[in-house]
Amino acid sequence: MNVKKFTAATSRDALRKVREALGPDAVILSNRPVDGVVEILALDNDDVAALSVPAVDAPAPRVPQAPAFQAFDDDFDPEPVFSRAAVSQSQAELRQPEFRQAPRAAAPQSAPFGGQPDVARPFVERRAAPEGEIPPTYVNRRAASPETGIDMAAMTQMMSAAIASAKESAALEMGGMMNEIRAMRGLMETQLAELSWNATAQREPYKASVLREMLAAGFSATLARYLIEKMPVAKDAGEALRWIKTVLARNLTTIANEDDLLARGGVFALVGPTGVGKTTTTAKLAARCVMRHGPDKLALITTDAYRIGGHEQLRIYGKILGVMVHSVKDEADLRIALKELKNKHTVLIDTIGMSQRDQMVTEQVAMLSESGADVKRLLCLNATSTGETLNEVVRAYQGTGLAGCIMTKLDEAASIGNVLDVVIRQKLNLHYISNGQRVPEDLHLADRAMLIDRAFRNTRHASAQFGDADLPVMMAAAAHDRLHEVHLG
Known part of the structure; x- marks a missing residue:
């Protein structure tokens, strides 16, 4: 029997030492104060179990009515207990559950060979553990419990969700950071453009005068800035403006001869927003075709079945010209x-x-493109619309490409620089200009020089609205826009 002694300042500390050395199932033999400290004598539970197993041929012990030894407990707050003289074998046997479950009033049986009655055999048979069972010792209790099964599918799903959430959070943070960087870049570009324009205006004052003329004519700040930056050194504002007009006329694409359109023939569809003058322009073109080829060579088709009187208006023009008008719905x-x-x-x-x-614009473009014939679309542009509105119209009706455009309502426009700017920047081919309601007199071939001169006519009063302080801001804002290639010649 291996009895160990533990000393500490308090009973709790001494019991903690017992638990660390012998485990929670240790048996306390004594607990007493000695020289200002607490002394505890303890015995390992395995030693007590070994003492409780008697020899096979030993006589049956008498079970005294004595209390069992006190087991170690984490919540045990002991009081000093004086030691006992010895630990008897009977007291140790009382701690065994198998022995306590054995019947105490069992009648003694005779020995098989005339010896003493075999009293210990029932105890030994009960004490034998079933096959595969591990005795409940301190070492076995401290053994690692078997690991539970892990659901790998659930674990993978959790990991994927965590990774996706982390990526989304990182993307949001990165997006916010990039927006801030773009804002800082735009602010720096604006400030630098303002400084650059101020320096240019002080060094070459005629450029500021030409810029006012272009803005007053209706040209965009993007096109004006691009041309002024590419402008060669000039003597005065007049020479600089002549250079601007030459470059604009060179980049304005028109048809050289009406025969390119009427003599070749084909299928032409006039498209554009409501009220831009498509029906009247169609009637003007029809009159030109009838005068050149006769009514038998021309056919009119209308898809305007929604507007009240739209179909009848074209039918009246067809009746006057002697041309059949066909109505289609889809x-x-x-x-x-x-x-x-x-x-x-x-x-x-x-x-x-x-x-x-309107989303139906895309459907209309698709209907004309997939009609089984080579339909050339001519876009009607209202000269009285603003530049941004005209840009939206071109982007909406362009589709796979436009054969050309027709400028309408020239007689109602105060300035035409806005529509010329869109035609130049969008690389459109300008066929005709319409300046009235008369059929077919008010339809003319586009003349580049006349249109550019008309754009800069009577702009002196309009140029006064652009002050010196406004020009740097407008030039800085135009620096962010991208411009298609413009040929300078």
């Missing part, structure tokens, strides 16, 4: 009509007018 009708009119030299289609922001 792509199938248009395909059938074009197939029936394939022997005609020229076919003019008057389409439905709709806002450039």
Whole structure:
């Protein structure tokens, strides 16, 4: 029997030492104060179990009515207990559950060979552990418990969700950071552009005068800034303005001869927003075709079945010209009509007018493109609209490409620099200009020199609205816009 002694200042500290050395199942033999400290004698539970197993041929012990030894407990707050003289074998046996469960009043049986009755055998048989069972010792209790199964699918799903959440958070943070960087970059570019323009205006004052003239004519600040930056050194503002007009005329694309359009023939569809003058322009083109080729070579088609009187207006023009007008509702009708009119030299289609922001614009462009014939779309641009509105119209109706454009309502526009700016920047081919309601007199071929001169006419009063302090801000804002290639010559 291996009895160990533990000393400490308090009983709790001494019991903690017992637990650390022998485990929570240790048996306390004594607990007493000695020389100002607490002394505890303890015994390992395995030693007590070994003492409790008697020899096979030993006589059955008598069970005294004595209390069992006190087991170690984490919540045990002991009081001093004086030591006992010895630990008897009977007291140790009382701690064994198997022995306590054995019947105490069992009758003694005779020995098989005339010896003493075999009293210890029932105890030994009960004491034998079943096959595979581990005795409940301190070492076994401290052994690691078997690991529970892990659901790898659930673990993978949790990891994927965590990774996705981290990526989303990182993307949001990165997006915010990039927006801040872009804002800082734009602010720095604006300030640098203002400083650069102020220096340019002080060094070459005629550029500021030309800039006012272009802005007053309706040209965009983006185009004006680009041309002024590329402008060569000039003597005065007059020479600089002449250079600007020459470059603008060179970049304005027009048809040289009407025969390129009327003599070649084909299918032409006039498209554009509501009220831009498509029906009237269609009638003017029809009159020119009839005068050149006769009414039998021309056919008119209208898709305007929604506007009240739209179909009747074109039918009246057709009756005057002696041309049949066909009405279609959808792509199938248009395909059938074009197939029936394939022997005609020229076919003019008057389409439905709709806002450039209407989703049906895309459907209309698709209907004309997939009609089974080579339909050339001519976009009607209102000269009285602003530059930004005209840009939206071109972007909406452009689709896979426009064959050209027609400038309408020139007689109602105070300035035409806005529409010329869009035609130049969008690389459109300007066919005709319309300056009235008369059919067919108020339709003319586009003349580049006349249009540029008309744009800069009577701009002196309008240029006064742009002060010296406004020009640097406008030039700095235009520095962020991108411009298609402009040929300087």
